[in-house]
Amino acid sequence: MFVSGEATILHADLDAFYASVEQRDDPRLRGRPVIVGGGVVLAASYEAKACGVATAMGGRQALALCPHAIVVPPRMSAYSAASKAVFEVFRDTTPLVEGLSIDEAFLDVGGLRRIAGPPVDIAARLRRQVRERVGLPITVGVARTKFLAKVASGVAKPDGLLVVPPDGELAFLHPLAVERLWGVGRVTAAKLHEYGISSVGEVAALPESVLVSTLGRALGRHLHALAQNRDPRAVVVGRRRGSIGSQRAIGRGPHTPEGLDAVVVGLVDRVTGRMRKAHRVGRTVMLRLRFADFSRISRSHTLAHPTSGTAEVLVAVRALLANAQPLIRERGCTLVASPWATSTTTPPCSSSCRSTRATPTPSTRRSTRCTAGSAPRRSPARCCSVAARGSRCPCCPTDGSYRAVAAVSSRNRASTSSSTSV
Numbered sequence: 001m002f003v004s005g006e007a008t009i010l011h012a013d014l015d016a017f018y019a020s021v022e023q024r025d026d027p028r029l030r031g032r033p034v035i036v037g038g039g040v041v042l043a044a045s046y047e048a049k050a051c052g053v054a055t056a057m058g059g060r061q062a063l064a065l066c067p068h069a070i071v072v073p074p075r076m077s078a079y080s081a082a083s084k085a086v087f088e089v090f091r092d093t094t095p096l097v098e099g100l101s102i103d104e105a106f107l108d109v110g111g112l113r114r115i116a117g118p119p120v121d122i123a124a125r126l127r128r129q130v131r132e133r134v135g136l137p138i139t140v141g142v143a144r145t146k147f148l149a150k151v152a153s154g155v156a157k158p159d160g161l162l163v164v165p166p167d168g169e170l171a172f173l174h175p176l177a178v179e180r181l182w183g184v185g186r187v188t189a190a191k192l193h194e195y196g197i198s199s200v201g202e203v204a205a206l207p208e209s210v211l212v213s214t215l216g217r218a219l220g221r222h223l224h225a226l227a228q229n230r231d232p233r234a235v236v237v238g239r240r241r242g243s244i245g246s247q248r249a250i251g252r253g254p255h256t257p258e259g260l261d262a263v264v265v266g267l268v269d270r271v272t273g274r275m276r277k278a279h280r281v282g283r284t285v286m287l288r289l290r291f292a293d294f295s296r297i298s299r300s301h302t303l304a305h306p307t308s309g310t311a312e313v314l315v316a317v318r319a320l321l322a323n324a325q326p327l328i329r330e331r332g333c334t335l336v337a338s339p340w341a342t343s344t345t346t347p348p349c350s351s352s353c354r355s356t357r358a359t360p361t362p363s364t365r366r367s368t369r370c371t372a373g374s375a376p377r378r379s380p381a382r383c384c385s386v387a388a389r390g391s392r393c394p395c396c397p398t399d400g401s402y403r404a405v406a407a408v409s410s411r412n413r414a415s416t417s418s419s420t421s422v
């Protein structure tokens with residue numbers, strides 16, 4: 001993989017996005033601590049962050065830390081419109097834009113020097129245009145790799161611009177705290193601190209084998225590479241987000257199993273509805289819970305087939321919830337989230353197929369899968385998945401030969417995993 005010799009990758013990240021939109025639209029909020037979201041903090045302005053308020057914190061705790069904060073309800077349509085406007089500025093800057101979320105993206109400006117100037121000038125112009133056209137502050141990090149550009153923008157926040165020159169990369173990276181490395185959350189950071197490792201440079205000094213034996217093969221290798229600033233990933237245009245989710249804060253309770261089940265039904269219905277509307281399917285369902293002591297757990301289950309069917313997903317989420325009941329009884333649940341991960345666009349079953357309909361495949365009955373289309377077997381055409389056995393496929397041009405596939409629920413117990421953070 002080719003990594004440019006010049007720092008040409010920009011990581012552009014809006015500052016305290018939701019709170020900044022609120023401050024932009026209501027002059028009375030400017031310069032004052034603003035918290036978006038009541039039950040759980042969705043975003044906090046930098047004035048509120050200075051008091052210790054953080055995203056995903058409980059509303060009560062946030063107000064205890066910052067009693068003068070102004071709490072405003074979220075306005076998702078305003079944030080969505082602002083995001084679209086900012087991404088327009090990104091695409092006016094370079095065609096190579098990879099969105100990471102509603103408020104951040106990587107931009108590759110390599111090759112634009114002759115028409116747009118050096119990357120640092122492009123980054124400065126980008127920040128100015130976002131301020132003028134959308135009215136929001138944005139921070140930009142510029143580096144040779146995506147990882148370092150993201151680290152640079154994190155260091156430069158708020159409302160900053162930081163360029164990491166190619167000959168100063170390790171000097172910039174190694175003094176930083178290990179928490180700056182992608183993949184280092186609270187649990188991994190605590191484990192590294194136990195071994196007396198607190199800076200990226202200390203991670204870089206360890207042999208890969210030591211990191212692998214301490215943190216596991218995947219994470220050990222990943223951190224070893226990042227600490228040496230090895231990140232060959234290119235900016236990919238058109239990448240879509242990998243998961244769709246929904247969450248609901250439910251207060252301190254007490255909550256009955258029936259009450260939690262009703263919350264889960266609502267979340268699953270909302271998430272699967274959004275997936276069908278977006279013509280997406282997925283295989284991995286996740287359940288996240290936050291407890292009264294602010295610890296969290298994630299439980300996931302991977303189905304045998306991708307789907308967007310409400311009934312099938314609900315069965316999986318209910319099973320995850322049932323397994324978590326002892327912990328819920330012990331610690332009290334305050335937040336339920338149900339992201340539906342690894343979603344992909346429903347593929348058509350042949351080049352002439354126009355249908356990308358995502359059709360649920362109930363796990364409890366037999367379904368049929370078209371074998372006549374040109375789609376690879378590993379990503380079967382879901383539009384054919386429930387065609388009646390022996391009938392003509394609704395979207396394949398040929399007389400499809402249908403192979404009955406038993407979508408039995410035992411296959412859907414393909415794998416289950418869990419993680420806990422405290």
Ligand SMILES: [Mg+2]
Nearest residue numbers: 013014015103
């Ligand atoms: Mg941001």
